[in-house]
Amino acid sequence: xxxxxKRKGNNKLLTTIIYRLLITYGHLACGxxxxxxxxxxxxFPNAIPSGGAAGIAILxxxxxxxxxxxxxxxxxxxxxxIAIKYFGYEWTFRTMFSVTITSLTVSWVSAFWHIPHxxxxxxxxxxxxxxxIGVGILIRxxxxxxxxxxxxLIIAGHKKWSPGKAMFWxxxxxxxxxxxxxxxxxxxxxxxxxxxxxxxIDFVHNFRIxxxxxxxxxxxxx
Numbered sequence: 001x002x003x004x005x006k007r008k009g010n011n012k013l014l015t016t017i018i019y020r021l022l023i024t025y026g027h028l029a030c031g032x033x034x035x036x037x038x039x040x041x042x043x044f045p046n047a048i049p050s051g052g053a054a055g056i057a058i059l060x061x062x063x064x065x066x067x068x069x070x071x072x073x074x075x076x077x078x079x080x081x082i083a084i085k086y087f088g089y090e091w092t093f094r095t096m097f098s099v100t101i102t103s104l105t106v107s108w109v110s111a112f113w114h115i116p117h118x119x120x121x122x123x124x125x126x127x128x129x130x131x132x133i134g135v136g137i138l139i140r141x142x143x144x145x146x147x148x149x150x151x152x153l154i155i156a157g158h159k160k161w162s163p164g165k166a167m168f169w170x171x172x173x174x175x176x177x178x179x180x181x182x183x184x185x186x187x188x189x190x191x192x193x194x195x196x197x198x199x200x201i202d203f204v205h206n207f208r209i210x211x212x213x214x215x216x217x218x219x220x221x222x
Contacts, residue, residue, distance in 0.1 A: 024141050025097065031137030032098040035145060036105025038130025041115060042123040044068055044106070047182055048189045050131045050197065051167065053079065053147020055174035055190070062182060069107030073099060076146035083150045094143035095150075102134075102145065124189055128196035135197070136204025139163055148174065163205060164198030 039050050049055030057071035066074075076099040083092045117123055135145045144153060148170050149163075156166035171194055179187040 024094075027137055027141045028094060028098050028143055029101050031134045031141070032101035032145075033105050033134070034130050034137070035134025036102040037109055038127045038134060039102070040068075040106045040109035041113060041130075042127030043131065043193065044110065045117055046120060046123055046189065047178075047186060048124065048127065048193055049171070049175060049178055049186070050127065050193065051145065051147055051149060052151075052171045052174040053145075053149070055171070055178045056147075058178055059181060067107060068110060069103045072106060072147075073103035076103075079147055079150050086150075086154055091142055094141070095138075095146050098138050098143045099146040120189065124193050125196065128193045129200060131193075132197035132200025133204055136201045136207075139201065139205050162202050164202040167201070168194050168198045 035050075039054060043050050043054070044058070047058055049058055053072060053075045056075045057068055060066050060071040060075070061068050077096070080092055080096050080099070083095065087095075135149070138144055144150065149167055152166035152170040153163060155161065155170065156163050159166070172191070175187050175190040175194075178190070179185070
C-alpha cells in the first residue's frame with residue numbers, strides 16, 4: 001500500500017514538473033517570437049539595433065553579408081558561453097532556446113513577410129513595443145534575449161539596477177559604433193527605441209496579477 005502511494009506521489013510530481021516545463025518553454029517561445037517579429041518587421045529594415053547583439057548582427061550583415069538571423073544567433077552563442085559561469089546551465093539553456101527561436105523567427109519573417117515602411121516613427125514605436133513585450137516575457141520566465149543583455153544583467157545584479165536601465169546603458173556603445181559605420185541617425189533612432197523598449201521590459205517584468213500559472217521566476221543568479 002505504501003509503495004502504491006509512493007508511486008502515485010512520484011507520478012504526480014513528475015506530471016507537475018512536466019506541466020511547469022511545458023508552460024515555461026511555451027512562454028519563452030511566445031516571448032521569443034514576439035521579439036523576433038518586432039525586430040524583423042520594424043527595426044532591422046531601418047538598420048535600427050534593438051540591442052547590443054542586434055547591433056553587432058547588423059554590422060556583420062553589413063561587413064560580411066551574413067544573414068541577420070545567423071548573425072544574431074552567432075553573437076548570442078558566443079555570449080552565452082560566458083553566461084554559464086554567472087547564471088548556471090538552466091538559465092543559459094533557456095536563453096539559448098529563446099535566442100534560437102528568435103533567430104529562426106527573424107530569418108523566416110525577413111524572407112516571407114514584407115510591409116510598407118511609411119513612417120520611421122511608427123516603425124520605432126511598434127518595434128520597441130513588440131521587442132519590449134517579448135524580452136519582458138523572457139526575463140519573467142528565467143531567461144533573456146541573450147547578447148549584451150547578459151552583461152547588462154550582471155551589472156544590474158551588482159549595481160541593484162533594473163534590467164531595463166542596465167540594458168540601456170550597455171547597448172549605447174554598440175549603437176554609437178553602428179551609427180559611425182552605417183548612418184549617424186541610427187544613434188538617435190536606437191536611443192529612442194531603447195528608451196521605449198526598456199520601460200516596457202521593466203513594466204512586463206514587474207507586472208503582477210492576482211493569479212498566474214507560474215510565479216515570476218526572475219533572472220538573478222541564486
